[in-house]
Amino acid sequence: MQQLDLGICATTHPRCANRAPTPPPPAQQLALFEQASSTSLEGSNPPLKTLPSPPPLPMESPITRGQARIEQLLRQLLGPRVMVQLTQNRSTMISYSVKRGVRYVRLHALFAQAPDHILGAVARFVSTKQPDPKTVWLIDQWIEIHRPYVKRQGRKPRVLPKGEVHDLQDIFDGLNQQYFSGRVQSRITWSTAARKQKRMSIRMGSYSEHEQLIRIHPALDQTFVPEFFVASVVFHEMLHELHGVAETADGTRRVHTPAFRQDEARFEAYAKARAWEAKHLRRLLRY
Numbered sequence: 001m002q003q004l005d006l007g008i009c010a011t012t013h014p015r016c017a018n019r020a021p022t023p024p025p026p027a028q029q030l031a032l033f034e035q036a037s038s039t040s041l042e043g044s045n046p047p048l049k050t051l052p053s054p055p056p057l058p059m060e061s062p063i064t065r066g067q068a069r070i071e072q073l074l075r076q077l078l079g080p081r082v083m084v085q086l087t088q089n090r091s092t093m094i095s096y097s098v099k100r101g102v103r104y105v106r107l108h109a110l111f112a113q114a115p116d117h118i119l120g121a122v123a124r125f126v127s128t129k130q131p132d133p134k135t136v137w138l139i140d141q142w143i144e145i146h147r148p149y150v151k152r153q154g155r156k157p158r159v160l161p162k163g164e165v166h167d168l169q170d171i172f173d174g175l176n177q178q179y180f181s182g183r184v185q186s187r188i189t190w191s192t193a194a195r196k197q198k199r200m201s202i203r204m205g206s207y208s209e210h211e212q213l214i215r216i217h218p219a220l221d222q223t224f225v226p227e228f229f230v231a232s233v234v235f236h237e238m239l240h241e242l243h244g245v246a247e248t249a250d251g252t253r254r255v256h257t258p259a260f261r262q263d264e265a266r267f268e269a270y271a272k273a274r275a276w277e278a279k280h281l282r283r284l285l286r287y
């Protein structure tokens with residue numbers, strides 16, 4: 001199955017990064033495809049002109065209508081054996097598979113209103129192993145523009161800032177007051193992580209732009225971890241909200257720009273935190 005993961009937050013880097021998207025299990029996919037076929041067949045039968053139009057189905061929504069329209073267009077471009085399913089899966093925006101000659105296409109619901117030239121790019125994407133850069137760019141742009149819609153549709157993340165040792169909200173509020181005049185608006189939470197794993201590296205924090213949420217690794221919520229170190233990680237993630245993503249002349253996206261690094265060093269315990277990290281990283285990895 002080909003898939004394009006475009007829903008990854010821009011803030012991805014060695015020390016703070018977002019969780020990798022998980023594809024849905026095959027069983028669930030099959031169930032969704034079955035659903036797709038029944039919905040789309042209804043949608044692709046236009047009423048006869050001599051009869052009055054039937055009232056809209058109670059289940060009909062912009063998503064259902066969009067799905068039928070996309071399926072019709074993809075069938076025009078790729079032939080009749082195409083099934084389309086619109087989903088709310090934010091980690092995989094587009095995927096497709098071919099089973100017994102039928103091309104099953106799964107798209108995020110933000111494509112429901114996409115114009116024909118975007119759907120043309122979708123058709124190219126799902127019908128070739130190596131889509132050309134312009135096709136990928138068109139799809140990427142459409143997703144980028146409609147990201148706020150995805151945010152509203154998304155499930156609310158769990159926000160638990162109070163840990164057993166450190167209270168992230170206290171740390172965040174203190175830093176916001178001291179360094180940013182209260183301008184940082186993100187929420188903050190401890191993230192979840194499996195314990196006693198063999199770790200080669202650890203993502204101490206991450207910032208999700210579309211959720212406006214900072215996540216801090218629970219390994220930092222231990223008694224041997226001093227507050228100034230937790231604060232240094234929180235401070236770094238707060239800077240991500242303020243700096244956003246910089247784009248260089250060649251279109252490369254950068255999060256840790258020289259300006260970012262300069263601001264990061266303004267944290268009063270910066271050098272102390274780096275030294276503590278070097279000394280205790282192995283112990284943190286054992287969490």
Ligand SMILES: [Zn+2]
Pocket residue numbers: 013015016236240255256
């Ligand atoms: Zn970072």
